Amino acid sequence: MANLSVETTKLDGVRLIQPHRFGDSRGFFSEVFNLATFHGAGFDDVFVQDNQSLSAHAGTLRGLHFQAPPRDQSKLVRCGRGSLWDVVVDFRLGSETFGQWFGAELSAANGKQMYVPSGFLHGFVTLEPQTEVLYKCSDYYVPDMEGTVAWDSLDIDWPLGGRTPILSDKDAAAPSFEDVASPFGALS
Numbered sequence: 282m283a284n285l286s287v288e289t290t291k292l293d294g295v296r297l298i299q300p301h302r303f304g305d306s307r308g309f310f311s312e313v314f315n316l317a318t319f320h321g322a323g324f325d326d327v328f329v330q331d332n333q334s335l336s337a338h339a340g341t342l343r344g345l346h347f348q349a350p351p352r353d354q355s356k357l358v359r360c361g362r363g364s365l366w367d368v369v370v371d372f373r374l375g376s377e378t379f380g381q382w383f384g385a386e387l388s389a390a391n392g393k394q395m396y397v398p399s400g401f402l403h404g405f406v407t408l409e410p411q412t413e414v415l416y417k418c419s420d421y422y423v424p425d426m427e428g429t430v431a432w433d434s435l436d437i438d439w440p441l442g443g444r445t446p447i448l449s450d451k452d453a454a455a456p457s458f459e460d461v462a463s464p465f466g467a468l469s
């Protein structure tokens with residue numbers, strides 16, 4: 282029976298998931314998602330959309346993004362190729378950790394997955410070229426409900442090595458954290 286291990290973080294609800302890898306002389310096999318195993322580990326999300334993004338260059342930063350209620354999304358993020366530093370920010374009004382962030386390296390090598398609950402901003406910066414990110418979302422994409430927060434408007438310690446990140450026009454124009462009213466209550 283494939284299994285997984287779950288690691289809690291300093292942000293309530295944000296967890297790192299490590300699916301088991303069955304190694305042999307060919308390489309490995311892993312059930313990277315199994316609904317029964319996922320629910321058995323204490324999660325209750327049902328994901329409806331799988332996303333994939335490929336970033337050609339290291340230092341590509343996507344985020345910080347959210348989708349507002351009632352179309353808010355929880356996400357399960359993993360790296361299929363390369364490596365990235367994944368960041369989540371508590372955006373739940375009234376939360377004791379409101380505005381606090383947590384980051385972790387996800388890579389094709391380590392197989393780690395980041396569980397991003399609804400109510401959190403999400404973003405990542407790639408650590409090597411041709412990095413592929415795969416993630417599940419608990420609701421469909423609704424562009425009109427999407428929001429952005431400037432990647433550099435919090436004290437996030439992005440591993441950029443002093444370089445300016447590669448950004449989309451949308452992310453380059455994102456408002457500062459203090460200028461974005463959170464649509465999430467503490468209990469979302």
Ligand SMILES: Cc1cn([C@H]2C[C@H](O)[C@@H](COP(=O)(O)OP(=O)(O)O[C@H]3O[C@H](C)C(=O)[C@H](O)[C@H]3O)O2)c(=O)[nH]c1=O
Binds near residue numbers: 334346449
């Ligand atoms: C998110 C999304 C985008 N798109 C279209 C919209 C644009 O024409 C194109 C690129 O979208 P965007 O620039 O928003 O992609 P990213 O910058 O990678 O955004 C994502 O990256 C951060 C880290 C996230 O957590 C979000 O899931 C998501 O916002 O894909 C879709 O058709 N469906 C979708 O679900």
